[in-house]
Amino acid sequence: MNLDPLIHAPTRLAIVSLLAAVDEAEFAFVRDQLEISDSVLSKHIGTLEAAHYVEVRKGHVGKRPRTWLKLTQHGHVAFTSYVDTLRGILNRPLG
Amino acid sequence: MNLDPLIHAPTRLAIVSLLAAVDEAEFAFVRDQLEISDSVLSKHIGTLEAAHYVEVRKGHVGKRPRTWLKLTQHGHVAFTSYVDTLRGILNRPLG
DNA sequence: TGTGTACTTTCCGAGTTGGAAAGTACAGGC
DNA sequence: GCCTGTACTTTCCAACTCGGAAAGTACACA
Numbered sequence: 001m002n003l004d005p006l007i008h009a010p011t012r013l014a015i016v017s018l019l020a021a022v023d024e025a026e027f028a029f030v031r032d033q034l035e036i037s038d039s040v041l042s043k044h045i046g047t048l049e050a051a052h053y054v055e056v057r058k059g060h061v062g063k064r065p066r067t068w069l070k071l072t073q074h075g076h077v078a079f080t081s082y083v084d085t086l087r088g089i090l091n092r093p094l095g
Numbered sequence: 096m097n098l099d100p101l102i103h104a105p106t107r108l109a110i111v112s113l114l115a116a117v118d119e120a121e122f123a124f125v126r127d128q129l130e131i132s133d134s135v136l137s138k139h140i141g142t143l144e145a146a147h148y149v150e151v152r153k154g155h156v157g158k159r160p161r162t163w164l165k166l167t168q169h170g171h172v173a174f175t176s177y178v179d180t181l182r183g184i185l186n187r188p189l190g
Numbered sequence: 191t192g193t194g195t196a197c198t199t200t201c202c203g204a205g206t207t208g209g210a211a212a213g214t215a216c217a218g219g220c
Numbered sequence: 221g222c223c224t225g226t227a228c229t230t231t232c233c234a235a236c237t238c239g240g241a242a243a244g245t246a247c248a249c250a
Contacts, residue, residue: 009206
């Protein structure tokens with residue numbers, strides 16, 4: 001029962017799952033897809049970045065700032081491992 | 096992102112998954128399988144019972160007390176729905 | 191009366207979460 | 221130069237949630 005709490009928290013699970021499915025995504029896109037506030041997304045990204053699960057790239061589109069989020073290799077491994085653990089729990093064999 | 100928090104908490108997820116796989120199980124069996132303490136299991140069962148997800152049956156084996164745990168129909172439905180929601184978030188089958 | 195089994199309940203400190211609101215950085219308009 | 225808007229960040233905070241430790245309950249047996 002070793003579910004990585006960095007991924008298991010519902011909001012972060014949604015963030016990581018979304019990022020696992022794409023190459024990278026804009027901050028605003030993730031925020032809108034998951035219907036969460038700027039502050040909540042920002043804080044969770046901070047947590048995931050500190051764990052090296054997510055990489056943050058800041059740039060511009062025209063003159064406006066824009067932030068892109070991307071799962072790192074480490075983040076992909078952690079996510080895969082999380083899903084495997086989940087599978088193990090959900091299919092718990094008897095005895 | 097509507098993951099039933101009653102099921103999502105790691106320890107309860109393990110309890111519910113285990114109970115979903117059997118007809119009923121003894122308190123001590125669940126406690127030992129999941130390697131958790133009496134008090135933790137007791138408290139989580141209380142929570143799940145309050146939500147009508149689990150049914151507790153007390154009886155005896157010889158003269159000794161024994162407690163059996165069983166997912167209710169409602170608990171099964173909630174668990175199935177939880178797994179479906181999870182699948183939706185993960186964007187992938189869970190075995 | 192004392193001990194052991196099988197849980198229950200209480201106490202408690204620690205950690206997590208999201209909302210609200212203030213803060214930062216920079217570009218464009220007046 | 222000042223104000224406003226965009227795009228996040230950070231801080232403050234109140235509400236939970238969790239598990240460990242330990243005390244409590246209810247029997248049965250010696």
